[in-house]
Amino acid sequence: MKKDFWKHLPKPIVGLAPMDGYSDSAFRRVCRAVNPNIVTVTEFTSADGLSFGAERLKQKLAFHPSENPVFAQIFGKNTETFILATKVCEDMGFAGIDINMGCPAKKVVKSEHGVALRKNTEAACRLVEAVANNTDLPVSVKTRLGWSDASGLIPFSKAIQNAGADMLCLHARTYMEPYNVPAQFEHLYALKPELDIPLIINGGITSLQDGYQKLGNCDGFYIGQASFGNPWVFSEAGAPKTFAEKYPLILKHTQWLIEHKGESVGTREIRKHLLQYVKGIHNAKAFRSQLVHVKNLADVKVVCETICEYDKVFLKNLA
Ligand SMILES: Cc1cc2nc3c(=O)[nH]c(=O)nc-3n(C[C@H](O)[C@H](O)[C@H](O)COP(=O)(O)O)c2cc1C
Known part of the structure; x- marks a missing residue:
């Protein structure tokens, strides 16, 4: 430049x-x-x-x-x-x-x-x-x-x-x-x-x-x-409303962190971000204890996909 x-x-x-x-x-x-x-x-x-x-x-x-x-x-x-x-x-x-x-x-x-x-x-x-x-x-x-x-x-x-x-x-x-x-x-x-x-x-x-x-x-x-x-x-449009809509970027974040720092360090470092990503989700407390223990990409996917499902059902019941 x-x-x-x-x-x-x-x-x-x-x-x-x-x-x-x-x-x-x-x-x-x-x-x-x-x-x-x-x-x-x-x-x-x-x-x-x-x-x-x-x-x-x-x-x-x-x-x-x-x-x-x-x-x-x-x-x-x-x-x-x-x-x-x-x-x-x-x-x-x-x-x-x-x-x-x-x-x-x-x-x-x-x-x-x-x-x-x-x-x-x-x-x-x-x-x-x-x-x-x-x-x-x-x-x-x-x-x-x-x-x-x-x-x-x-x-x-x-x-x-x-x-x-x-x-x-x-x-x-x-x-x-x-x-x-x-x-x-x-x-x-x-x-x-x-x-x-x-x-x-x-x-x-x-x-x-x-x-x-x-x-x-x-x-x-x-x-x-x-x-x-x-x-x-x-974003001018603001954040997506549901966790499921946010999940693709959260997954990319995890993958990019792992790509840069390796799976062990990358997964350890994504934990603090995951705790921030679930802020505002109903019953987030229950998921936090799982998020602080993720050890690899597969763990992140399992917990996040559970949250997506939970959030979907919760929002459907609200509607
Ligand atoms: C966790 C954390 C780490 C920071 N690290 C740096 C840094 O490495 N270099 C820097 O210039 N400022 C650093 N800052 C200051 C931020 O760049 C920024 O000036 C400050 O957080 C105020 O902006 P904000 O209210 O939008 O967060 C840091 C702030 C926080 C909260």
């Missing part, structure tokens, strides 16, 4: 937010099967680890050709390892590089990575500059409003833009604010006229309609947690 990819992408841009443990290749494929126009970003991945050529990380980052354009999100603080990691991502065929400056995890912050970079604009800009000057791919940054308030947001964002970022995505909460604090988009509406690069908003968006309403003067939005068990959040 060219550096001006984000500028020319039709607006509003809609994307699946990067989420460790969720936005892996299989789930990204599922969301793009629902809406082929969304952009997706990988789970955050260590620049240090990638720069050493860690096979395990490369395997985790690997994506299916049908996913493109997909963006590799990397975190760290060392410009040299960022440049090497960028080369690895280029060779893997990613459409662009997304730099994580928002992760609040204790371990990440203690190493001065992720959101800790919000306390050090110079170091943050050095990273962006190093990556932007060493790749032809578009470079984006995902961050938060600030550490404890949004007072430094405009100067920080302008500095990141001047350092070479081609897009900025902002989770409209500070580092100090837990997820139940409402996102404060007004800071982003005030920031937008100060920037020449596209600005994507994120935080607590629950549907496409909700995103269109909250977009304001910005260029797009990412949806994160509202996609758990509900990739149809990216």
